[in-house]
Amino acid sequence: MRFVKGHGTENDFVILHDPDGALDLTREAVARLCDRRAGIGADGVLRVVRTKAAGVDGDIDTAGAEWFMDYRNADGSIAEMCGNGIRVFGRYLVASGLAAPGEWDVATRGGPKRVTLGPSGDVSVDMGPPALLGPGEASLAGEVFQGRRVSMGNPHLACRVDGPVAALDLSRAPGFDPVVFPDGVNVEFFRAVGERHLEMRVFERGSGETRSCGTGTVAAVAAAAAETGSEALPEGVWTVDVPGGRVTVTLDDGTSHLKGPAVLVAEGETCRDWL
Numbered sequence: 001m002r003f004v005k006g007h008g009t010e011n012d013f014v015i016l017h018d019p020d021g022a023l024d025l026t027r028e029a030v031a032r033l034c035d036r037r038a039g040i041g042a043d044g045v046l047r048v049v050r051t052k053a054a055g056v057d058g059d060i061d062t063a064g065a066e067w068f069m070d071y072r073n074a075d076g077s078i079a080e081m082c083g084n085g086i087r088v089f090g091r092y093l094v095a096s097g098l099a100a101p102g103e104w105d106v107a108t109r110g111g112p113k114r115v116t117l118g119p120s121g122d123v124s125v126d127m128g129p130p131a132l133l134g135p136g137e138a139s140l141a142g143e144v145f146q147g148r149r150v151s152m153g154n155p156h157l158a159c160r161v162d163g164p165v166a167a168l169d170l171s172r173a174p175g176f177d178p179v180v181f182p183d184g185v186n187v188e189f190f191r192a193v194g195e196r197h198l199e200m201r202v203f204e205r206g207s208g209e210t211r212s213c214g215t216g217t218v219a220a221v222a223a224a225a226a227e228t229g230s231e232a233l234p235e236g237v238w239t240v241d242v243p244g245g246r247v248t249v250t251l252d253d254g255t256s257h258l259k260g261p262a263v264l265v266a267e268g269e270t271c272r273d274w275l
């Protein structure tokens with residue numbers, strides 16, 4: 001099986017080219033591919049499949065997008081959206097000659113997302129309006145953190161912390177109420193380090209701590225922006241520093257845009273009989 005490896009601010013992915021939907025991508029196969037010692041190693045898999053061959057017709061709004069991002073977490077579970085993944089997905093389509101630089105929609109389980117990119121450089125994606133769903137809490141190393149529940153198509157709990165995020169122990173999954181989050185949750189911890197400038201760490205559902213999470217950065221910005229108390233989120237450009245680098249999140253026109261690097265680093269083929 002041919003693959004490409006890529007990352008967006010070190011949130012890394014194995015990209016599988018499956019235009020006609022021929023791959024039987026089991027949960028076990030994804031977990032083996034993502035294993036960092038016995039496999040290729042990644043936070044998730046991006047299966048690149050033509051929307052018409054993805055078997056999602058009628059289930060989701062695809063807006064006529066030619067390509068569908070089938071995203072899987074490292075444990076093989078399916079997620080609705082991946083903000084860094086879709087930027088890497090866009091870079092892959094352009095680098096492979098499957099799409100021209102410019103602007104177009106990619107279908108995801110979280111709805112169609114408009115990707116904007118040039119022949120090289122940063123990739124931007126319209127992530128849609130963050131949905132603020134009210135308060136929530138997580139626990140970590142015996143401490144309880146208050147946060148805001150945010151949907152970016154996938155579920156988030158964004159918690160402000162007082163000290164540097166580097167001091168947090170994310171070696172174990174944060175605790176949360178499974179009644180409030182029946183499908184699990186991605187938990188972000190953020191701190192303001194300047195005006196419209198956050199630092200953030202994340203523990204992702206299905207992948208553990210990752211070095212970046214695109215949907216998580218938008219959720220953290222939405223939670224921080226909501227602290228102003230105004231009914232609509234105030235417009236503005238935010239910088240978010242994550243362990244893997246820096247992205248910008250723009251809140252404008254009732255939507256959000258995520259922008260940052262998306263890099264393809266290697267391509268190869270899995271060995272016969274391995275997977």
Ligand SMILES: N[C@@H](CCC[C@H](N)C(=O)O)C(=O)O
Pocket residue numbers: 011044073078079080081082083084085154155186204205206207210212213214215216
């Ligand atoms: N890293 C991603 C989010 C991937 C999905 C997430 N773990 C979930 O299960 O919802 C991003 O960049 O947004």
